[in-house]
Amino acid sequence: MIRVLIVDDITSTLDNLQKLLGFEDDIEVCGTASDGRSAIEEAKRLRPDVVLMDVNMPLMDGIQATEQLAQEVPTSPVIIMSVQGERDYLRRAMQAGAREFLIKPFSGDELIASIRRVHHLEQKKESFLTAQAPAAAAGPETGRRGEKGEVFLVFSGKGGIGKSLVASNLAVALATETGAKVALVDLDLQFGDVGVLLNLDHARSITDLVEAGGPVDGELLDQVLATGPEGIRVLLAPISPELADLVTADHVRAVMEELRRSFDFIVVDTASHLGELNLEVIESATKVIVITALTIPAVKDTKLTLKVLDSLNVDHGRIVLLLNRSDAHADFNKDAVEQNVRFSIALQMAHDPRVVGNAVNRGTPFVTLAPEAEISRSVRELVSRLVPLEQSLTVVGAGTSERKKSRLFGFGRG
Ligand SMILES: Nc1ncnc2c1ncn2[C@@H]1O[C@H](COP(=O)(O)OP(=O)(O)O)[C@@H](O)[C@H]1O
Ligand SMILES: [Mg+2]
Incomplete structure (x- = not known):
């Protein structure tokens, strides 16, 4: 199961995304938030596998929240959702550490593929880290030759x-x-x-x-x-x-x-x-x-x-x-x-x-x-x-x- 936290300040968007993801067998919406600050709180509490993040939100915007999440909950990768015309956000989102960038309106298929991709990559990253650890402990000599x-x-x-x-x-x-x-x-x-x-x-x-x-x-x-x-x-x-x-x-x-x-x-x-x-x-x-x-x-x-x-x-x-x-x-x-x-x-x-x-x-x-x-x-x-x-x-x-x-x-x- 891929546990997803959805963050958007528009209630109807939250509902639609939740319904959409509800049809997928391997995806579970584990929580929602409607501003950047509560997104961070929820992410810390729920440790979701993927965070879907809107950009324009009250209290703290999605870019700032992404930046903070990258520091505080690095195991929860972020997908940014943004409307056309906010293209400058793409650069900022990358800098903030977002993994993917979805431009609204996007299709359900695009969204689901993106969630799976980001999750898969994160898993790979983790297994890579665990695989690397013993090799590093064995010292550079054995690792090199x-x-x-x-x-x-x-x-x-x-x-x-x-x-x-x-x-x-x-x-x-x-x-x-x-x-x-x-x-x-x-x-x-x-x-x-x-x-x-x-x-x-x-x-x-x-x-x-x-x-x-x-x-x-x-x-x-x-x-x-x-x-x-x-x-x-x-x-x-x-x-x-x-x-x-x-x-x-x-x-x-x-x-x-x-x-x-x-x-x-x-x-x-x-x-x-x-x-x-x-x-x-x-x-x-x-x-x-x-x-x-x-x-x-x-x-x-x-x-x-x-x-x-x-x-x-x-x-x-x-x-x-x-x-x-x-x-x-x-x-x-x-x-x-x-x-x-x-x-x-x-x-x-x-x-x-x-x-x-x-x-x-x-x-x-x-x-x-x-x-x-x-x-x-x-x-x-x-x-x-x-x-x-x-x-x-x-x-x-x-x-x-x-x-x-x-x-x-x-x-x-x-
Ligand atoms: N330092 C260079 N001097 C002259 N020609 C170059 C140089 N580097 C690349 N090229 C030419 O540029 C073209 C693209 O190179 P290529 O290695 O096929 O690029 P890539 O694999 O990144 O698509 C080739 O025709 C190559 O001969
Ligand atoms: Mg080539």
Whole structure:
């Protein structure tokens, strides 16, 4: 049962919402309130699973109440309901910590889907926290170099910002720089570009794993994975967008678990969507690489992304903020972005249309096509951030090839 507290100062709205939710088997209205202040009192008393919150109310408005609830009853996530024309509230609501924002009039289906989604996410968050606790207690040593592979997820709220480019080059650079076993997963299930970026035969994809039914074992995975440059193995997106819906969060979890058993590093390219699939991977990701750019929409989306990651309790140490096209002509610079999103940029990548265009057209990663280009150096720098040298057996004074070898021994999986 999802226990819902409804807050609205208009009695007829309260009644309608209550009736509407009354039809759902998995939802129970556990209480109502008609202003922000009593909403907080009721939430403290009832500990609802979800709070439905109006904005304009007497005594204390819904935004303030949401802010206070986030502090005092953090286990009760808030969905804000607001009418058209109050769009400025969207930003304020996000800042206050609201999980979703429903614009009135909304349909019953939208409302119910939103409640279920928010509740589901909250449950995930809690189970994630409990799962994390013992690992943290065991100390960083065991957490870092356990038997399972590390997951690097590349994300951005924006499309066309360079996620696929970074993900594919990062995977290849990880393989050349560390000699480890690397897998690349294209989770942009509808319009995945990894296949064309690496010029791979699209005969098999993640859909083959789903259609096989049953558990994902290493043998099946081996048949489905394409082989890319430098021996990296690639799990491609479905050949056609409508097949994307076949893949569920459960599938993704099973696939990631199996991949983590057989690979040292798994790089995941994503679609610009914070849905269930990406959240599934974010939970187990060692690092989340967030890509931003010197444009207002990109900065806005980065801010929202960082906020959502924060609400999922992804601590700052797990986030790597990468500024792509850092040399682009813009009215503001890196410092302004950092100030605005309140997060430091770990790495910058230059705009290099010549090298990138050439690489993309040939279906070859630029890190191998033009290893000395600045943009390739940036990717190698990203590798050393993700996989610090001391993690492997460094041989002091050895040449590059020696160093690679020693890293290989540091990571080898027999
Ligand atoms: N630093 C860069 N220099 C030159 N071109 C870039 C750079 N970053 C991205 N691009 C180009 O921008 C386009 C979008 O990149 P892509 O990785 O497909 O974005 P996303 O996966 O985020 O949608 C691609 O054509 C890519 O070649
Ligand atoms: Mg992409």
